[in-house]
Amino acid sequence: MQDFMMLFRSEENPTERPSPEALQAEIKLWEAWIGGIAAQGKFLSSEALDYTGKTLMADGTVTDGPYTELKEIIGGYILLKATDWDDAVALAKGCPVLSAPGGKVEIRPIMDLG
Amino acid sequence: MLLPNLFRTEYGKIVAVLVRSFGIARVGIAEDIASDTFLIAAETWGTKGLPANPTAWLYTTAKNRACDLLRREGVFVNKVQPELQRAPTTCGIDEPDFSPAGFKDSQLRMIFALCHPELNTETQVALCLRILCGFGVGEIAAAFLTSKDTINKRLSRGKNRLRKVMTNLELPADSELPTRLDGVLTTIYLLFNEGYYSTGTATNFRRDLCADAIRLTLMLTRNDLTDQPRVSALLALMCFHTSRFDARLTDNGDLIDYDDQDRSLWDERLVRQGSRYFERATAGGAVGRYQLEAAIAFMHTSPNPGPDKWPNILALYNRLLMKAYSPVAALNRTYALSRVHGAQAALNEALKINLRGHLGYQLLLGELYVQLEDEKLAQYHFNRALTLTRNPAVRRRITAKLAGCNQA
Numbered sequence: 001m002q003d004f005m006m007l008f009r010s011e012e013n014p015t016e017r018p019s020p021e022a023l024q025a026e027i028k029l030w031e032a033w034i035g036g037i038a039a040q041g042k043f044l045s046s047e048a049l050d051y052t053g054k055t056l057m058a059d060g061t062v063t064d065g066p067y068t069e070l071k072e073i074i075g076g077y078i079l080l081k082a083t084d085w086d087d088a089v090a091l092a093k094g095c096p097v098l099s100a101p102g103g104k105v106e107i108r109p110i111m112d113l114g
Numbered sequence: 115m116l117l118p119n120l121f122r123t124e125y126g127k128i129v130a131v132l133v134r135s136f137g138i139a140r141v142g143i144a145e146d147i148a149s150d151t152f153l154i155a156a157e158t159w160g161t162k163g164l165p166a167n168p169t170a171w172l173y174t175t176a177k178n179r180a181c182d183l184l185r186r187e188g189v190f191v192n193k194v195q196p197e198l199q200r201a202p203t204t205c206g207i208d209e210p211d212f213s214p215a216g217f218k219d220s221q222l223r224m225i226f227a228l229c230h231p232e233l234n235t236e237t238q239v240a241l242c243l244r245i246l247c248g249f250g251v252g253e254i255a256a257a258f259l260t261s262k263d264t265i266n267k268r269l270s271r272g273k274n275r276l277r278k279v280m281t282n283l284e285l286p287a288d289s290e291l292p293t294r295l296d297g298v299l300t301t302i303y304l305l306f307n308e309g310y311y312s313t314g315t316a317t318n319f320r321r322d323l324c325a326d327a328i329r330l331t332l333m334l335t336r337n338d339l340t341d342q343p344r345v346s347a348l349l350a351l352m353c354f355h356t357s358r359f360d361a362r363l364t365d366n367g368d369l370i371d372y373d374d375q376d377r378s379l380w381d382e383r384l385v386r387q388g389s390r391y392f393e394r395a396t397a398g399g400a401v402g403r404y405q406l407e408a409a410i411a412f413m414h415t416s417p418n419p420g421p422d423k424w425p426n427i428l429a430l431y432n433r434l435l436m437k438a439y440s441p442v443a444a445l446n447r448t449y450a451l452s453r454v455h456g457a458q459a460a461l462n463e464a465l466k467i468n469l470r471g472h473l474g475y476q477l478l479l480g481e482l483y484v485q486l487e488d489e490k491l492a493q494y495h496f497n498r499a500l501t502l503t504r505n506p507a508v509r510r511r512i513t514a515k516l517a518g519c520n521q522a
Contacts, residue, residue, distance in 0.1 A: 028429060031429060031432040031433055031436070032428075032429075032432055034432065034436055035428075035431065035432025035433075035435050035436065035447060036463060036466070038432070038435035038436050038439055038444075039435055039439075039443075039444040039447050039448065039463065039466075039467050040444070040466055040467050040468070041439045041444070041467075043435070043436060043439070046436075
């Protein structure tokens with residue numbers, strides 16, 4: 001087993017606010033996908049990220065909303081275990097971000113610094 | 115029936131108060147005094163009739179015997195021992211406190227001691243059954259399909275270990291309390307499940323076990339230290355399950371499928387009680403594993419569920435698995451999936467979860483293949499299931515399912 005992080009990337013419009021019902025339905029989709037991973041005993045943790053943000057530059061300046069120039073945004077992540085790369089890719093299939101505009105799942109193994 | 119009932123409720127309390135007074139090193143003496151007390155009661159009440167207040171009589175008798183012993187020990191510890199070794203030893207024994215507050219405090223300390231993380235799970239369960247619930251070694255051995263000798267060894271190893279890690283039923287430090295409470299809840303839940311799901315033992319034993327698990331959890335809700343939302347959640351969960359206790363068993367102890375149960379036997383009173391505890395459990399907004407499990411259990415208490423029942427249960431299992439993985443939750447999620455999305459979708463998910471050595475997994479696969487009309491594979495998995503259980507009632511059910519496959 002190897003630990004992986006998956007980053008959820010999409011080109012969703014950050015200013016669009018879904019209705020509470022749509023949000024609930026969205027949460028159900030995510031729980032269903034993560035539930036399938038958890039049922040295999042492979043789930044570690046996951047968070048969704050708010051679309052607001054700030055960026056600290058090396059010179060000390062802080063900018064609001066770093067996403068104005070980028071079309072793509074990271075909407076969240078999941079930490080999980082997978083037996084190998086094939087398994088990791090199989091687990092990523094069905095991730096709800098894939099139905100979003102420009103949605104993709106970036107799969108990265110956690111580096112073992114042990 | 116009075117004395118056996120009193121034994122069930124009072125034995126553990128008396129032992130706890132005595133151990134609180136004597137220290138954990140003398141737990142054997144405490145058990146002897148408690149047993150003797152009931153022996154004397156059986157003899158005296160048989161010849162002289164019932165005392166006006168039987169429990170008070172039991173407490174007085176236990177206290178007198180304990181005090182006799184303390185006096186003898188006092189003489190030994192204070193007068194004889196110093197002469198022998200010149201090292202003054204403090205007696206360190208308080209008179210046992212048989213007041214309601216004394217019981218409350220001692221029982222709480224006792225359950226934390228018996229669920230000490232230094233003891234393995236099966237030892238914790240055996241000690242709780244013996245010392246807190248007063249079950250006989252024979253009954254415990256039967257429940258775990260093992261010998262009295264094995265249980266006796268397990269009990270004495272457990273007591274020896276406890277003597278090494280504590281002296282006088284110390285409560286866990288504040289910083290350890292949340293983790294230690296989780297340990298206590300896990301063990302109580304195991305006791306409950308043993309009573310609720312094992313079909314190998316007598317119905318009365320199992321009913322008592324469920325009642326004891328509820329009684330111990332209730333005790334935790336009555337102590338400020340342990341009256342946490344997750345404790346109320348576990349209590350709610352057990353009430354919801356227990357509401358179907360009578361409906362789910364035939365007269366000879368066989369399990370009746372949920373869909374075939376006589377709903378008039380479901381106990382609405384327990385469902386209402388469970389709902390009250392569930393409100394307490396969720397009032398502060400806490401959503402832990404026991405709240406989720408209680409919510410699922412509640413879904414099963416409705417005799418006339420709406421179309422949302424299974425989608426809701428599936429969503430709750432998804433959230434439960436994200437909080438805490440367990441094979442049983444993974445299997446139940448897959449079953450819920452079959453109720454919402456059909457057998458094929460559930461089978462696809464079932465094949466991804468690797469629980470081949472798990473009885474419930476083989477049964478679930480068998481059922482899914484029955485629904486998909488693949489009787490060969492259904493038979494294969496029911497036969498695998500047969501190799502995974504010695505329980506006669508469960509084996510009868512599987513054999514009946516196999517016979518069903520042959521007819522198809």
